[in-house]
Amino acid sequence: MTVTALTSTEEDPAPTSVTMAKALNRALHDSLAEDENVVVYGEDVGRLGGVFRVTDGLQAEFGTERVWDSPLAESGIVGTAVGMAMAGMRPVVEMQFDAYAYPAFEQIVSQVAKMRNRTKGRVSLPITIRIPCAGDIGGVEHHSDSSEAYWCATPGLTVVTPSNPADAYSMLRESIASDDPVIFMEPKSRYWMKDQLSLPVTTAPMGRAQVVRAGNDVSLLAYGSTVRTALAAAEVGAEHGLSVEVVDLRSLSPFDDATVSASVRKTSRAAVIHEAAQFGGFGAEVAARVTERNFVHLAAPILRITGFDTPYPPPKLEEHYLPTPERVLDAIETWDWEL
């Protein structure tokens, strides 16, 4: 791909305060500018700029043939993206909220994920499915789901989730450029999180986990919205003399076993943190693979600090459901630290 004299290369002179929503917006903008095969469509993504404004201004700049409002039907949005990708486009589609991706489940699981395999690699589907995910925004029923386990259980999909604006930009650019279909999960509660940043920015490659805080006593494995939770727990832990390492998984599928194992071998204790319910959740996969690879290095069982095994609660009760730094610290206190 050639990067010519487009906005994407106009370096911002100095770091400015950038929200995750803005970083995503800029990533879409730069991908649209760089590759004419990129199109963006979904519910309300055109004139309105999406309910979270992630597509703000894109239709005005690129026109209705590049960015448009589709009919309101998620299976239709993803199913047409399959056809467009077969024809050589790189569609970036938005599911308005995670629970509203479920109507597209069949297209994602039976078509998007399997097309390359069933055609022996002859048909690539470079589709990016953006899904605003998880809770902590006071959303009413169906607006706070965490659906990653469904996607991660599906061979053929790449599943990533950024926890900060820089990764949001870099990983979305990389997702759009990838020849594999990507489920791009955007933690809603972090849309307005700001960092000092100059765009464009290139962070670690998409499939990599990253140690975002170094420590020696315990590895907290987090992704998306729970990275902030883990970092907060690490702060409090430090006040009590606990040295906490925080690993931002970034990519759930593929899973960066190497980085995670290295961290766990160093600390010999690990806990995985996510908002989704525990039973059959992604944390189970993390615990299993970390144990399989590092059993003799572990001083304690791997803990899962997650949402409860209930449907996501109503807004006034969500604070009791979400894993908090306190719950994280309480959980790791249950380990026998004498070992």
Add this chain to the structure above:
Amino acid sequence: MSIDVPTTGRALPELQPVRFIGANGQPADTDTAGLTPPSLSTLLGLYRQMVHVRRFEAQVTALTKQGRLATYPSAAGQEATEVGATTALGPTDWLFPTYRDSAALLTRGVPVAEILAAFRGDWHCGFNPYEYHISPAATPLATQTLHATGYAMASKLKRRGECTLTFFGDGASSEGDAHEALNFASVWQTPTVFVLQNNQYAISTPLRAQSNATMFADRAAGYGIPGIRVDGNDVAAVFAAVSAALERARDGEGPTLIECLTYRIESHTNSDDPTRYRDSAEVDHWKQLDPIDRVEKYLRSHGALDDVGNEEILASAEVLAASVRDAMNTDSELDPTEIFAHVYANPRTHLREQQAILEAELAEAGRR
């Protein structure tokens, strides 16, 4: 402020299906909706292909009963729809078929072994979609209708002039994806032809348990697109209707819904037992309306076919059948580790690890 009201496609189609050739080979006297029938030479080509397709279906069904294929859904009885619609496509147009549409694949030139790879259990899709402009046959019902719409949207955006045609069944028409596809195609005005093969059964479920609408073609009006019902056992009507719809599509006039009224003579697949849900009198009735007999009679009565010509066609169908037997009686060579090869464009460590397990097992079994 006035509301913008599109007025296209509001008229309901005729109840009587469009037909050029009656069941006894006589010219039909029904309304033909302004369509132009194919020429005698085109019709002769369609007849020849239908004969081939029928022989193909019979041969594959027989081989399936002998255990050479895992399963097979035959389109016997639906040859006019399969062949008529597919033949109308231009070389750059794309077809989005279902499991039922091997006949269409054969008509578009996909080699027998590649068509049957899936039913034989060799691989999910045996052909290169880009070589034949055909998407992998879809089994999840109606999913392919959206792919056809999306492909056509890309063609429209890129001004490539490619149209798409998708087959779907009376049963599939109840799926949400079918509805979504018709609606998206209409809103986006994509060059897409929707061919609903109403063979009156979805496995055992009869038409009236599927839809209480007068006919499927009526639905088009609700989407704001033209709809038409044709005699799906009259290849001339199918070919004419699809050709006209493709012409509209190419002229930028958007999608069309074509309901082809036909009948599935065989069982749903070889493992189905249709005697449990329909009686032989019904099947016999539809055999009287056979799509091939009538064209043969029509061609003969118009001097376009004689015994010699027909013998040649039948003989060439036997050559095809022999090639099917050869292809299916040759054991395929499969590499078990290929199940890892095409899952991702970007290779994954854990798949390499799992492949190593399988490779070790194969080596142990002396298969490597």
